[in-house]
Amino acid sequence: MAGVHGSYFRERCVGNRPLGIRSMSNRVHIVGAGVAGLHCAAVLRSNGVRVxxxxxxxxxxxxxxxxxxxxxxxxxxxHVMQSGYECAGSRVDFGSLGARPFRSGVRVIRLAGGTPEVLTYADPFRSPLAALGSLRNGNWFDLLRVGALRWRLVHQDVNASFSSGDASTHRYLRELGFSQDFLKRFFCPLLAGIFLESRLATSERMFRFVFQAMARGKMLLPRAGIKAVPERIADFVGREHIRLGVPARAIDSRRVLIGDRVEDAAQIIVAHPTVGASDSRSVWTLHFDAEHSPAPGGYLLLNGDYELGKNAIAHLAVPSDVQPCYGADGRALVTVTVVGDAAQALGLVEPGAVADRVRYELGAWFPQSVNWRILAVQNVSGALPVREAGSGLKADTPATSSEILSCGDHCLHGSVEGALRSAEAAAIECLNRLGIEPAPITHTY
Ligand SMILES: Cc1cc2nc3c(=O)[nH]c(=O)nc-3n(C[C@H](O)[C@H](O)[C@H](O)COP(=O)(O)OP(=O)(O)OC[C@H]3O[C@@H](n4cnc5c(N)ncnc54)[C@H](O)[C@@H]3O)c2cc1C
Structure with a gap:
């Protein structure tokens, strides 16, 4: 499909590659250097387009x-990378990033008569023997249902996760027969930390998509931290094409305002969310310096007593157990997640109040946590777009006729996969408009 700028590019192309593009007006301008903007730029660059x-x-x-x-x-x-995501799994070379996996399965900590007990739920398909031990943790029917659901989703096409049912995750899981107790103990703290909301109001489509990825792949941490992924993509794009500390605003499909200067472009692509706070989720993350790991084994530790309005911590991880570079001088990094709605339900607004509450809850699990030093209390607003029941979530962004192109997780769903997929869709649409036949995406980062 030749679009509005097709004739210009066709005149200057050899094969699919445009030549002799001299002025800035023949560049594609992308606003935002998150993974979506960067991946979009990389796909355009690999098709010979200046960005x-x-x-x-x-x-x-x-x-x-x-x-x-x-x-x-x-x-x-x-934050983790999921190797089970189709796009992220094939575009990112996790090996060269030195990425290491969390253990499959999870651990659940709960207070029984004031004493903490830790239960391990191993993955029955990857660690069958350990999974047999999980059966001791009660509720066989729920565990068998997890196994059956996992098996079904692993063998299902990704698109199928998005084509049926659009109720809330809570309703979906109840209709599958999971007990309220298992939801509270297992799914609520796990999914609250992923959806960044505690009621499991997020569409069942998102649940199937995420659970499928978790079952197919691993949760990975790159050696240099999560930033290693966008940094790698930025290297591929070429740092000379990325201008930092420069806010920009699209005026129309071919003009962008940079400071007080207007620049012409072959196409503008906006790669950042424009949603307000009410359309997005928030999360608090607290990082602690601990002498030793409080929960060795490389599992995610879920709060089995998680209840909105009753407690704050959804889950805890020890990234340094998985990726030693996250720690320092042999000391452990403990990372605690408090979902925005859980903090709100407890009236926690200030970082100090969140930290006090988290210390109080940690104290019941790990008495030694009084000695842990707080490294950071992070409050991330606009963390994920809201995708509740009935949102009509799709696997891919539909074709657009809007003049200014957009990409980012807000165009699809809140995940690295959503950001990357939307970036590819925007890049392909842009190439079509430029009259360039998109080459297959074969590069990796
Ligand atoms: C705490 C947290 C944990 C997460 N965990 C996971 C996880 O485990 N797995 C997973 O798959 N996903 C996870 N996500 C989601 C994932 O991080 C996002 O989906 C993804 O990073 C979104 O990328 P993006 O490029 O769409 O947007 P962004 O990363 O928001 O990038 C947009 C960029 O545009 C820039 N920008 C905005 N306005 C302008 C302007 N006017 N001019 C110039 N630049 C501008 C911003 O500064 C930003 O750099 C998590 C997110 C958060 C916050």
Whole structure:
């Protein structure tokens, strides 16, 4: 399909590659250097298109940033890469990022008469023997249902997850027969930390999509922190094409406002969310420096007593058990997730109040936590777009006729996969408009 700018590019192409593009007006301008903007730029670059990426902050990565604090690597919010995502799994070379996996399965901690007990729910397909031990943790029917659901989703096409039913995850799981107790103990704390909401109001489509990815692949942490992924994509794009600390605004499909200067472009692509706080989720993340790991084994530790309005912590991870570079001087990094609605339900607004509450809850699980030093209390607003029941979530962004192209997880669903897929859709639409036949995407980062 030749679009509005097709004739210009066709005149200057050899095969699919445009030549002799000299002025800025023949570049595609992309606003935002999160993974979506960067991946979109990379796909365009690999098709021979010149790009200029504008990023208002001081680094690439958007929501995927990592800070170094006292030798520890602190991701901005607990964040993993899922190798089971189709697009992320094939575009990102996790091996070369030195990525290491969390253990499959989870551990659940709960207070029984004030004493903490830890139950391990191993993955029956990857660790069958350990999974047999999980049966001791009661509720066989729920565990068998998890196994059956997992088997079905692993063998199902990704698109099928999005084509049926659009009720809330809570309703979906109840209709599958899971007990209320198992929802509270297992699914609520697990999914609250993924959807960043505690009622499981998120569409069942998102649940199937995420659970399928978890069952197919692993949860990984890159050696240099989560920022390693966007950094890698930025290297592929070429740093000289990315301008940091430069806020930009699309005026129309071919003009962008940079400071007080207007620049012409072959196409503008907006790669950042424009949603307000009410359309997005928030999360608190607290990072602690601990002498030893409180929960060795590389599992995610879920709060088995999780209840909105009663407690704050959804889950805890020890990233340094999985990826030692996250720790410092042999000390452990403990990362605690408090979902925005859980903090709100307890009236926790200030970082100090959230930290006090988290320390109180940790104290009941790990008395030694009084000695842990707080490294950071992060409050991420606009963390994920809201995708509740009835939102009509799709696997891919539909074709668009809008003049200014958009990409980012807000165009699809809140995940790295959503961001990457929407970026590819925007890049392909852009190439079509430029009259360039999109080449298959074969590069990896
Ligand atoms: C705490 C947390 C945990 C998460 N965990 C996971 C996880 O485990 N797995 C998973 O798959 N996903 C996870 N996600 C979601 C994932 O991080 C996002 O889906 C993804 O990073 C979104 O990328 P994006 O490029 O669409 O948007 P963003 O990362 O938001 O990038 C947009 C960029 O545009 C820039 N920008 C905005 N306005 C302008 C402007 N006017 N001019 C120039 N630049 C501008 C911003 O500064 C930003 O850099 C998590 C998110 C958070 C916050």
């Amino acid at each position: 200029a990426v504008y990023e208002k902050s001081d680094a690439v990565g958007g929501r995927m940033r990592t800070d170094q604090v006292g030798g520890f690597l602190l991701d901005r919010g607990f």
